[in-house]
Amino acid sequence: MTDPTRHASCRCGRIRIACTGEPIRVSVCHCRDCKARSGGAFAAQVRFPAEQVRVEGEANAKMWQYTGASGHTADFFFCATCGSGVWYRARPHHDAYAIPLGNFEPGHGFVPDYSVYEERMEPWVSIAGDGIEHYE
Helix, strand or coil: CCCCEEEEECCCCCCEEEEECCCCEEEEECCHHHHHHHCCCCEEEEEEEHHHEEEECHHHEEEEEEECCCCCEEEEEEECCCCCEEEEEECCCCCEEEEEHHHECCCCCCCCCEEECHHHCCCCCCCCCCCCEECC
16 A cells, blocks of 8 residues: 555645655644734644655745744745745754645545644634644
């Protein structure tokens, strides 16, 4: 049996990502930075080891670097054509790609296993499901 391959892309399709195998983590984050990044009440992302990720159209990506309150730096990559956030790589885990869950094609099968910064969760949001670890 071969490892599953899941496909993600920006909205216009100029940047395409193929991820093989299983992710390191599927997480939901309620911190202010992730809310701003996603434009929603939280952000959901899937992290894969770099060796399991293949990017096509990377020349169309623009990078923005951000240093958070922790002092750690993250590199955010966006499509230069449609503006979609396509992936980011954050320290100290810079050897992994974090890809917004919504960029994956339907049928990906991802289910969150972590929900973090829940003390900042909007009061009307509930992250429920078996096996999800919850962190303040």
